[in-house]
Every structure is written in C-alpha cells, then in structure tokens.
Amino acid sequence: MPELPEVETTVRGLRPVLEGQRLTAVEPRRPDLRRPIPPDLRRRLTGATVTTLSRRAKYGLIETDRGDTLIFHLGMSGRWRIDPEDIGKHDHLLIDTAAGRRLALADPRRFGSLDLMATAAVGAFPPFVALGPEPLGPHFTAAHLARAFEGRAAPVKPLLLDQRIVAGLGNIYVCEALHMARIDPARPAGTIPRARLAKLVEAVRTVLEAAIAAGGSTLRDYARPDGELGYFSKQFLVYGREGEACACGAPVLRRVDGGRSTFYCARCQPPKRRVA
DNA sequence: CCGACAACCTGACGGC
C-alpha cells in the first residue's frame, strides 16, 4: 500500500497510540529488513517517551524525548498492526506502550527499513539529503517542475517517480495524476508547457488529498484484527484497470516501461504530435 | 548524464 497517502494515513493512525506514550518494550525480531536494523535500537528507545510523529516523503518519523528519531519505511508490503491478537513471522518489530497498547511492524517482503537518527541530525539521513519538495507543500509548483524538466527528453512518468524531483509519489498516484492532468505518460518531460505543468501540480495535490481523505475514513478499520485494507482502490481512474473503460469510454491501456506498469487512456492522454 | 534492467523477498493469483 505504501505511497505517500498510505504513509500519511499510517502516521495518523499511530499518533493516538504513541504520542505522549512511554515505550516499555521495543523488540526487533530480526537483525535486518532491506538494510540492518540499528543494533542499539532497543536500548535507545526502551523507556523513552514519544513526543512527535510525522512524515517525510514515504518515511514515517517517530521522535522521542531522548533526542532520537525512529525512521521507518514500509517498502512494498509494510504495515503497522495495532494491538495484534497474535504475532506472525512477518512481524519484525514490536513496540509496547505504558498504556498497554502494542504495535507490530509487519513486512513480508522486507523491502522496508528501520533507522535511528539523532533528531538534530535527521536532515542528514542519507535518503533525505537529495529529496525534492513535498507534493503537498508550498515548494511543489509549476515553476519547480519546469526547472526540473528543463531540457529533459525522458518521459515524464519516470521523472515523477524520481524522489529528487518530488518526494513521495509512487506508481499508482503518478498514473492517476497524469490521467487527471491529461498528459501522455510517455511525453518528453521538457516539452510540457508551463500551463500544463500547473495542471499536473494541481492533479497531484488533488489525487493525494483524496487518497488521504479516503485512507482517513478507513482509519477505524486500521485497528481491526483482520486488518484488511479496502482503501481507495475503488477510486482509481486508470491504475490496475487495464481493459476496462475509462470515464470517456475508451479502454484503459497498460504499458511497461522501466519494469513498471503504466496505466493510461490514449484518448484522454493523447500523444503530442510535432505537426498539428 | 541517461536509461534500461536486475536484485532484494514473499505472497497472491491465474492457468493448466
């Protein structure tokens, strides 16, 4: 599930369980996910009190009163379970709070990560150093995209997945936003006029906000033992809908580039021809 | 600098 809206939803779901809580037990259950879990994680977090939860790009940040910040990434299959009834083989980190709540970080594919940074040094966390602006923040603008795309012949779609250009977009929401902005995913990024980039910025914001809102509405389900996430997949206009009808009636197409599926509508997102 | 591609790892699903 995890693109920006899912991480945002996760952080919001964790907040009431963790914020202001002293951590009575913090137990990694294996030494590594995508990379090693810091060996001193248990020692530095046990007994600390959580002060703040936040999100940067697709990372969640859990800050404590001891000056440390736990940074988690959910990879492809990660998710936090609240008060799980049992512990499975994919629960790689357990956290108990003074209020008697328990969190389990499950991640079957283990593409996620856990890191611990001094809060004052979070800006130097390597994955954060080159990160682009937050798509929901004030610095994600048509001017920013114009600068980032200038002279680039590469298709716009993979550039939107580049976290250095904009931080937090993944395959689903890039497909959705390009459809909403009526831009051909294969269009050379540098050829998109400024006005169209403004539409794209707006589309990205609209799609992400709608997804967060839908995620928020399923937050109640979050703590449910079965934990099944219906989420907002029903709202997708093109993603995962190959062969179905687009809202315009034309079929949704799928193409693979760079190993990632691209879903789009050739009628709503027509290729630009050089000559009219 | 750029783009294509593999690798990391497990589970779900469709076809036979």
Place this chain on the structure above:
DNA sequence: TGCCGTCAGGTTGTCG
C-alpha cells in the same frame, strides 16, 4: 489439489 509462471505500492546499484 497442486505446481508453475507472473505480478506487485519501492529503492538502489550496475551496465552500456
């Protein structure tokens, strides 16, 4: 029922 191939929301490194 079961085996096999294919695919999956991300990131990172290599190769040409």
